[in-house]
Amino acid sequence: MKKEWWLLLLAGALEVVWVSGLKHSTAWWHWAITAASIIFSFKVFIDVAAKLPLGTVYVLFTGLGTAGTVIAEIVLFGEPVKPLKLLFIATMAAGVLGLKLVTKDADVEAERTEGGA
Structure with missing residues (x-):
């Protein structure tokens, strides 16, 4: 897997941190972590968007970020588990995975085209 995809996973994980931080931060250092997560996640997002x-x-x-935040709320903060919510998260995850797989094929095709030119 290309480095950019791993960085995108990192940016998504950081999005979970800062979104949760917006709701649950109480101390100054919670807010500092939230702010750092916002800055770093968008920096990584911008860098990855330049290449993919x-x-x-x-x-x-x-x-x-959305799926991770819902899961974090359930696991870490006691949000009620609702089967329909899990179904929709699974549907979204399938769509995200499908886009990743389709884009992987496009990357390989682009590399072939660039290599042949």
Whole structure:
């Protein structure tokens, strides 16, 4: 897997941190971690978007952040588990994975085209 995809996973994980931080921060150092997570996640997002298709990067970034935040709320903060919520998260995850797989094929095709030119 290309480095950019791993960085995008990192950006999505940091999005979970800062979104959760916006709701649950109480001490100054919680807010410092939240602010650092916001800055770093968007920096990584911008760097990755320069190298991969923007639409796919944005969907993956927000999809990972959304799914991760819902899961973190359930696991860490006692949010009630609702089967329909889990179904929708699984549906979104399938769409995100599908986009990643389709984009991987496009990357390979682009590399072939660049290599042959």
